[in-house]
Amino acid sequence: MAPRPEVTPVRPPTRGVGGRALRRALSAALLVLGLGALGGCAGVGYYAQAVRGHLDLLVAARPIDDWLADPATPPALRQRLRLAQAMRAFAVEALALPDNASYHRYADLHRPYAVWNLVAAPPDSLTLKTWCFPVVGCVGYRGYFAEADAQQEARTVAAEGLEVDVYGVPAYSTLGRLNWLGGDPLLSTFALGxxxxxxRLMFHELAHQVLYVEGDTAFNESFASAVERAGVARWLAAHGSEAARASWARAQAQREAFAALTRATRADLAAVFEENTRNSSAKRSVAAMKNEVMATFRQRYAALKAGWRDPAARWDGYDAWVAKANNASFGALGAYDDLRPGFEALLAREGGGATPAQWRSFYDAVRRLAALPQGERHAALKALAAAPKES
Structure with missing residues (x-):
């Protein structure tokens, strides 16, 4: 990713949320809500950091109109906020995403990420450890507002014998449950790139407000990923500059190539672990076979990267992920990718999203899937992905 441009420090909000009274009044409510993916069956300390972190974010946020009216707002930020307003309107008018309080305010967090997620998986499985939350059910990650806190918990989880990964997240959703507080704000962590x-991040998080199935991370994230990808394509086609479309096409081609590589590697790892389950004699060699798969993955990535010759492309953006890749990071990636092709096939079946009516039809179809038991809904999506494409 390109370096994040500097912006002016955040001033106290001129209206909306803020102040000690707000903190006291909302702490109990946010504890009950669990902050979406940030709450959970955890100790008081975990809840405290979740409540404190989200309230700090709310206090920092100011209405976008205030930023635009402020003569101290840098021209580059002013331009980006106007662009965000146009995207927010497009999300409602073209993609039939919720028209509510979210993304009408902006906050500079003065850090690279909104939260840091911890994920964990056994050495012989890609199945993520789950944490159970009071609102969203059991999910395969746990969020922290400070990286040090996430890393500290990662060390505790690793001591249990699990492989762990901590990664930064530029945005998260409160699933529309805090729209009465002004909704989810636009953040410097994703607004300035x-x-x-x-x-894509705005559309992704708004998709979570359309539908969120308790306890099914793969379904929720793959659905939001499908919405973001189709939504960005339509936004850039309608409003993007030629340069923006070209650079995004290059980045998307690389994302697709990397996704194909990681998808194949997940399949190879799953085969090793399945053989380990079926054949007890393989237990002695599972670690060696897994190491071979990972070595092949890194070799294939090096070959893939060597083909990214365009100096304008972000060709080294996956290096850090590849260097530390393990079962936990592969499992987390699968949550965003494994079911996405099924959602994309469903969107195509409902017309492709060329009109708001087609998007609403798609959302209704997704809601029908969500009503099925988890195994059935996943099987239906995989069948949709595998079905021959209509010419």
């Missing part, structure tokens, strides 16, 4: 990244 590529135009396509701003659009």
């Amino acid at each position: 590529h135009e396509g990244d701003l659009a």
